[in-house]
Amino acid sequence: MKKKIAVLPGDGIGREIASGAAAVLEAAGKRFGHEFEIEYAEIGGAAIDAHGTPLPDSTLELAKNSDAVLLGAVGGPKWDNLPSAQRPERGLLAIRKELGLFANLRPIPSFQKLVQSSPLKPEIAGNVNMLIVRELTGGLYFGKPSERRGENNEVVVDTLQYTRDEIERIVVKAFEFASGRSGRLTSVDKANVLESSRMWREIVNEKAADYPNVTVDHMYVDAAAMKLISSPGQFDVIVTENLFGDILSDEASMITGSLGMLPSASLSESGFGLYEPVHGSAPDIAGQNKANPLAMILSTALMLKYSLNMREEGEAIERAVQSVLNDGYCTSDLQMEGSTVVGTDQMIELVTKRV
Numbered sequence: 001m002k003k004k005i006a007v008l009p010g011d012g013i014g015r016e017i018a019s020g021a022a023a024v025l026e027a028a029g030k031r032f033g034h035e036f037e038i039e040y041a042e043i044g045g046a047a048i049d050a051h052g053t054p055l056p057d058s059t060l061e062l063a064k065n066s067d068a069v070l071l072g073a074v075g076g077p078k079w080d081n082l083p084s085a086q087r088p089e090r091g092l093l094a095i096r097k098e099l100g101l102f103a104n105l106r107p108i109p110s111f112q113k114l115v116q117s118s119p120l121k122p123e124i125a126g127n128v129n130m131l132i133v134r135e136l137t138g139g140l141y142f143g144k145p146s147e148r149r150g151e152n153n154e155v156v157v158d159t160l161q162y163t164r165d166e167i168e169r170i171v172v173k174a175f176e177f178a179s180g181r182s183g184r185l186t187s188v189d190k191a192n193v194l195e196s197s198r199m200w201r202e203i204v205n206e207k208a209a210d211y212p213n214v215t216v217d218h219m220y221v222d223a224a225a226m227k228l229i230s231s232p233g234q235f236d237v238i239v240t241e242n243l244f245g246d247i248l249s250d251e252a253s254m255i256t257g258s259l260g261m262l263p264s265a266s267l268s269e270s271g272f273g274l275y276e277p278v279h280g281s282a283p284d285i286a287g288q289n290k291a292n293p294l295a296m297i298l299s300t301a302l303m304l305k306y307s308l309n310m311r312e313e314g315e316a317i318e319r320a321v322q323s324v325l326n327d328g329y330c331t332s333d334l335q336m337e338g339s340t341v342v343g344t345d346q347m348i349e350l351v352t353k354r355v
């Protein structure tokens with residue numbers, strides 16, 4: 001059956017790298033004998049310009065009627081002066097909420113060719129292979145009330161709320177991924193201070209009984225922040241709540257020094273997913289054919305593996321990316337000894353040819 005993929009390029013370099021996703025999908029389709037139906041729609045600033053809103057109904061409809069969604073990036077200086085409720089980034093928050101994407105996954109492998117790009121010592125950076133699982137639709141970012149109070153608005157309130165169900169579903173997702181990997185799960189919380197973290201810890205311990213092949217440990221978020229720098233190689237799967245996950249996943253994405261290489265997946269309960277690079281719209285290099293398209297291309301590989309049940313196809317794309325790096329090609333954001341620096345278009349072409 002023909003799979004339908006929604007491609008939402010968004011803004012900035014999103015517009016340049018989205019074509020990379022489409023090209024590798026077509027190449028993978030040709031090689032493995034599938035046909036993908038690719039349909040484009042606007043989100044973010046481009047959607048504000050065209051339709052007056054960062055998430056038009058037509059875009060949401062398309063996403064809901066597709067088998068998976070690929071997204072470039074949103075935002076840019078053109079829309080920075082809009083009130084926060086009308087910004088491009090709202091489009092992203094809204095589509096995550098509308099599609100029920102509660103689990104955000106970021107695999108962070110080390111790329112042997114790129115260890116020089118890391119701010120850490122090569123022997124530390126070269127040893128990383130982790131997966132961060134972050135809760136995406138609950139906690140402090142969504143808690144009500146969130147407001148200013150008092151006569152002079154001198155009191156501010158944000159609310160950290162989770163239900164048992166919300167914690168259980170993310171914890172179960174993390175256990176499932178951990179049992180498919182090397183079987184180590186680190187749950188990150190602040191159970192010495194926060195009630196929500198105490199319930200989080202209880203639930204992780206309960207669920208551990210269902211996954212005897214997974215070894216679980218608990219770590220406070222402050223300790224985890226340190227360990228990510230001092231010994232990132234000790235982590236396999238990390239699971240944590242929304243705010244901690246936001247911070248730790250950005251920290252972790254710097255370890256390998258290759259932001260332009262990192263994909264992400266956001267999944268719903270049914271396994272439906274939205275796939276996007278970890279990086280943003282990079283307005284400083286937009287339109288210059290400099291953007292590294294590999295994070296977008298590797299997001300496409302994740303989509304094939306996680307949402308479309310096409311593991312072999314996804315791995316073929318990952319191998320194609322490795323092979324291009326091994327042959328010494330890279331974009332200007334990466335540091336590789338003796339490398340040939342190529343532009344966005346050429347990198348897309350190199351990878352598609354090898355798929």
Ligand code: ATP
Nearest residue numbers: 075260279280281282283284285290291292293333
């Ligand atoms: P956002 O708020 O959308 O996350 P940001 O400003 O935090 O955006 P990015 O847009 O990811 O971060 O850009 C951070 C830096 O990394 C910029 O200098 C940008 O040029 C660079 N960068 C990000 N993605 C890429 C890429 N794919 N290729 C090359 N450089 C990139």
Ligand code: MG
Nearest residue numbers: 250278279280
């Ligand atoms: Mg950012």
